[in-house]
Amino acid sequence: MQSWIDRLNQSDLPALAAVVQDLQRLTEQEHSSVQQLADVLLRDASLTTKVLRVGNSSYYNPSQETIKTISRAIVMIGFDNVRLISLSVSLIDGLLDRAPRQQLQELLARSFHAAVQARNIAGYVLTRHEEEVFIAALLHDVGELAFWGCGGEQADELGDALAASDTDHDQAVQRVLGTSFRQLNLGLIKSWNIGELASLAHGTANLRDPAVRSVSLGVRISAAALSGWGCPEMEGLVRELAEFSGISEADAMQQILASADEAVKVATTFGASRLCKLIPSTDPEQVLLQQAQRKASQLQPNLLLMQQAMQDLGAMATTRGDVGLILDALLKGLHQGAGLERVMLTVLADQHTTFRAKRVAGEQTQPWLDEFALPADQSGQMHIFSYVLRQRQPLWMGVPASYNLDELITLPLRQQLGKGMFFIAPLMAGTREIGVLYADNRISGRALKHEQFVAFQRFTQLAGRCLDALSKRG
Numbered sequence: 001m002q003s004w005i006d007r008l009n010q011s012d013l014p015a016l017a018a019v020v021q022d023l024q025r026l027t028e029q030e031h032s033s034v035q036q037l038a039d040v041l042l043r044d045a046s047l048t049t050k051v052l053r054v055g056n057s058s059y060y061n062p063s064q065e066t067i068k069t070i071s072r073a074i075v076m077i078g079f080d081n082v083r084l085i086s087l088s089v090s091l092i093d094g095l096l097d098r099a100p101r102q103q104l105q106e107l108l109a110r111s112f113h114a115a116v117q118a119r120n121i122a123g124y125v126l127t128r129h130e131e132e133v134f135i136a137a138l139l140h141d142v143g144e145l146a147f148w149g150c151g152g153e154q155a156d157e158l159g160d161a162l163a164a165s166d167t168d169h170d171q172a173v174q175r176v177l178g179t180s181f182r183q184l185n186l187g188l189i190k191s192w193n194i195g196e197l198a199s200l201a202h203g204t205a206n207l208r209d210p211a212v213r214s215v216s217l218g219v220r221i222s223a224a225a226l227s228g229w230g231c232p233e234m235e236g237l238v239r240e241l242a243e244f245s246g247i248s249e250a251d252a253m254q255q256i257l258a259s260a261d262e263a264v265k266v267a268t269t270f271g272a273s274r275l276c277k278l279i280p281s282t283d284p285e286q287v288l289l290q291q292a293q294r295k296a297s298q299l300q301p302n303l304l305l306m307q308q309a310m311q312d313l314g315a316m317a318t319t320r321g322d323v324g325l326i327l328d329a330l331l332k333g334l335h336q337g338a339g340l341e342r343v344m345l346t347v348l349a350d351q352h353t354t355f356r357a358k359r360v361a362g363e364q365t366q367p368w369l370d371e372f373a374l375p376a377d378q379s380g381q382m383h384i385f386s387y388v389l390r391q392r393q394p395l396w397m398g399v400p401a402s403y404n405l406d407e408l409i410t411l412p413l414r415q416q417l418g419k420g421m422f423f424i425a426p427l428m429a430g431t432r433e434i435g436v437l438y439a440d441n442r443i444s445g446r447a448l449k450h451e452q453f454v455a456f457q458r459f460t461q462l463a464g465r466c467l468d469a470l471s472k473r474g
Contacts, residue, residue: 020139021193023087037079038070041086050089050271051082059269060085080131085270087135088112092272095149102297103159104148109267109278110222111138111145116263118218120255124245125210133211136198137218143184147177163300217241221256225280226294229257257282292363296341296443306337306455313462317469326470327359330437330463335361338455340439341446344368345427346385347435348376355385355436363443372416384408384424385436394425394457396448421448425460429467437463 022040041048048070055061055073060081067073074082095104118137122130148155154176161172173181182202189198200206201215217240224233234256242252260282267275281289312329315321327345334343342362346355357372374385387408388395395402397409398421422440426433437460441448 020087020090023083034071034074034079037074037082037086041070041082047086047090047093050093051086054085054089054269054271055082057269059265084131084134088138088270091138091145092270095145096272096274101148101155101159103155103162104145105275106278107141107145107148108272109275110226111141112267112270112272112275113225113260113263113279114138114140114215114218114222116218116266117221117256117259118215120259120262121217121241121245122211122214124247125214129211132197133214133218136194136201136211137215139189139194139198140201140215140219141181141185142192142194142198143186143188144181146188147181147184213244217244225256225260229253229280229282289364293443293445296363296441297446299336299339299341299444301339301452302337306333309333309337310458310462313459313466317462317465321466321470323467323470326463326466330459331359331361333459334437334439334456338452338459340423340448340452340456341441341443342439344372344438345435346372346374346438347427348433352376352433358435368416374412374416382408383410383413385413385438388424389426389433389436392426392428394423394453394460396453397422397424398448418442420445423448423453423456425456427460427467428464429471430464432468432471434464434467 023037041051051070052067052073055067055077056064058064060077061067065076067076070082092108095108115134115138119130119134122133126133151158158172158176161176162169170180177184186199186202188194189202197211197215200209200212201219206212207216217237221234221237221241224231224237227233238249238252238256241247241256242249245252245255247255260280263279264276264281267273267279309329309332313326313333316326316329331343331345334340340362342365343360344357344365345359347358348354349356353376355372355374355376357368360366360368374383376386382390384395384397384405387405395405397405417438417440420440420442422438422442424439425437427435427437437456439456
């Protein structure tokens with residue numbers, strides 16, 4: 001573990017560590033002055049500017065009286081708030097200025113959510129020190145944040161390992177780092193002298209301390225929220241919060257939801273709006289969308305399953321297999337095997353006048369079965385579905401090679417499918433037109449990959465062979 005602490009301290013993080021240490025030191029001194037805090041911030045002109053911008057935001061300065069100096073900011077919004085803003089902005093700048101990994105953004109969003117939850121919980125049981133609780137929760141996973149920010153090739157290696165569906169998270173971390181994230185967090189907290197509260201919050205023996213328990217609850221609530229506000233873990237945390245704070249379970253749940261909304265505002269105020277979409281929404285429609293996005297983002301190609309689906313289709317091309325089995329293998333291979341988030345097979349229906357969804361796979365695709373209907377010939381206006389069927393070639397839309405066909409993605413198609421890259425191919429049984437196969441990764445927004453397009457083409461060919469063999473036997 002010490003080698004990782006040394007390595008992280010030799011990366012781009014020492015400047016962040018220095019700010020954290022200086023700001024923490026001011027808390028430990030009983031008579032820290034306004035000028036001492038101002039001196040720390042004025043060493044960095046960019047940090048000063050950002051602190052003043054946040055201090056002038058409606059969240060911290062609802063009176064909208066313009067603040068032009070750090071000293072004035074401390075007077076207007078308070079010593080503790082300025083210190084909190086300074087540390088939060090430093091953390092964002094220190095970690096997100098480069099091209100951040102998705103794991104870093106997700107963890108930082110969870111950290112901000114935990115910090116707001118913890119601070120608001122502390123408001124029920126502490127007469128002061130809510131700001132220390134906020135910072136302790138924000139920095140609870142500082143070692144893991146630093147690893148994803150500066151871990152280099154090992155971070156890439158661990159990211160690839162964790163993407164595999166059958167990987168044990170803790171074992172993968174131990175294998176790549178030689179230690180656990182918990183030990184790395186504690187080690188960096190000690191190395192940076194972040195404070196006793198941040199360290200105590202990693203144990204369970206100190207939960208009688210209201211500040212420690214507030215941090216612990218905030219961290220656990222932010223993690224459980226990723227599984228949905230109604231998940232069993234959240235139900236247990238609601239009961240724990242109600243008992244701890246002396247309020248009803250209904251009020252505890254409302255407090256948690258209000259804190260989640262506040263966390264989005266805080267992230268925006270601190271200039272980290274890219275994190276907002278990663279904090280679980282409390283809007284019912286957004287909740288469903290975020291759950292779908294999270295589930296889709298966890299979908300990874302499964303080569304064994306893809307090979308098995310191809311073998312099944314290959315066998316059905318030479319033996320008796322019914323249409324249902326063929327289509328099951330096709331969609332399973334594309335969705336679970338190739339890792340394509342949404343897959344739809346449309347067939348020519350209504351006497352070959354309309355493309356209608358026949359089979360779908362993936363999150364939020366069920367409505368297509370009832371709603372997707374596209375005229376095969378829009379009074380002479382060709383669209384991408386009729387084009388690929390006529391040309392009898394698969395296409396990867398959204399890449400430069402297909403830009404000249406963008407006008408074939410008509411408004412009705414954009415309304416039904418959304419915007420972005422997609423694969424599309426004709427499904428033929430010999431020379432007979434069956435329909436069109438469509439696939440995308442639009443739920444998570446991840447880019448499609450070349451190997452996915454190769455698999456898409458191969459599955460289309462195999463399914464076509466199966467359907468052709470089935471029609472000849474018929």
